[in-house]
Amino acid sequence: MCRSVVGYPKDVISERMVGSGPIIGQDAIKKRSFLDLCYPLADGVIREASERDYDAAYELIKHVVGLAKQGTDSPVSGIIGVPARASIMNKELLLDIAKEVMSVALVVSEPFMVAYQLGKLSNCIVIDIGAGTVDICGMKGTVPAADDQVTFLKGGDFIDGRLEAAIARHYPGVQITDSVACAIKEAHAFVGEATAPVIAKLRMEGKPVAFDVTEDVRVVCESIVPDIVEQLETLIMKFDPEDQEEALKNIILAGGGSRIRGLDRMIARQMKDYGEIVVTCVDDPEFVGSAGALRLATEIPADKWPEIGVMFGAD
Ligand SMILES: Nc1ncnc2c1ncn2[C@@H]1O[C@H](COP(=O)(O)OP(=O)(O)O)[C@@H](O)[C@H]1O
Ligand SMILES: [Mg+2]
Incomplete structure (x- = not known):
């Protein structure tokens, strides 16, 4: 990487x-x-x-x-x-x-380049979760205009910082850095139900100890969801009403942050009042x-x- x-x-x-x-x-x-x-x-x-x-x-x-x-x-x-x-x-x-x-x-x-690669140039929304930023872009069959796009600073680096702080608060005296938090995230990031406990081997006063960080990982990963959903709700209203249904079935998740397990399902669930929602993760999300x-x-x-x-x- x-x-x-x-x-x-x-x-x-x-x-x-x-x-x-x-x-x-x-x-x-x-x-x-x-x-x-x-x-x-x-x-x-x-x-x-x-x-x-x-x-x-x-x-x-x-x-x-x-x-x-x-x-x-x-x-x-x-x-x-x-x-x-x-x-x-x-x-x-x-x-x-x-x-x-x-x-x-x-x-x-x-996000426009992601849409271009996928050949999804109209009635589609791309959510690109990178290291620094989350970028969301509504595609309407043209080069996207400024107000069809949003950027906010809650990408992977934000999650790393939050996770480092959460684990430090949860286990006072533990030694943790943002790069260790990042490694835990890249191995275990998830939202919603945990499939298995997340156990991290960290050092406490110099000695290795195994810590259960399942809840910390879940809460921190989920902390980016409300902004994503809020921005989606704003962008979808800017599509023509007759195109909204199709756009909501064409939500694309890309960027390394899209590897967070369960994120596609959680976004779809939180948007369920809008009708049928299909959120798809791309293959090779960092390079698309x-x-x-x-x-x-x-x-x-x-x-x-x-x-x-x-x-x-x-x-
Ligand atoms: N399995 C994973 N779960 C959650 N985040 C991940 C995972 N793998 C990589 N990332 C994060 O994705 C980000 C990098 O994504 P990328 O799309 O390459 O970003 P950018 O385009 O900003 O360089 C980093 O913050 C990295 O830690
Ligand atoms: Mg990127």
Whole structure:
């Protein structure tokens, strides 16, 4: 799993351990004790005020483009997925960075790319639960307009922070970090009925102890559901009344957070006053958006890209 993180050596000694250059992704997480970690896209966009975030975002994009080039010197065109409601300012900021390493770049709404990949371009709602943000997008047969999309900050990172705090409160004296909480979540996340108790081996005063964290995991995972349901209720009203029934049978869950067991059923149950609801989880939820971007790049000629998002490099 790729993490959008950049690590800078903490001091001259850590530089001797890991070298002076920034370290990207999982490698940075592994070497975290030597590094100051920076998550430049933590909220799905670049924090506009921070020079450090801007530099780290540049390092990330340069790294990804380097992977795409595979040592060759050919020009790279890229599509960058952003939260549904990223600001114009932020898209421009991303494009400024992309200009330094790509010849053509297009910034598009991520849930739209998910819909594109699935060929669900009308009467469908995509819910993309990522690390930083949850993005929801109503598809009506066109490039989605701003008010058909919502973004809120209750993605995977929010759950990790909540779970860390819940376990620390439940078992005073236990040693837990957000990355341990994240690992527990990725192995056991669920809402509704537990199929088996969730037991986590953690340390208490240095000694390993097994803790039952079933309730903590359930409550924290369920804490993102009310916002999702509320936003769905708002978006559905913006469809034509005769299209609402079909849209409610076409709710798509994507993003790593869609792996939370039981989430599809819980959302459907909470919307039951609206009639028949079908919520479907996609295969390969972390990559479906990138697959959609690649498909879009091959199917739609670059001179039409400005109709889809903001870009540079088109003639
Ligand atoms: N089984 C799982 N249950 C719940 N969350 C998960 C699971 N697997 C991965 N995640 C979470 O999904 C998020 C990453 O999803 P992804 O769609 O790749 O995000 P982004 O597009 O923001 O990079 C992380 O917060 C990760 O911890
Ligand atoms: Mg995503």
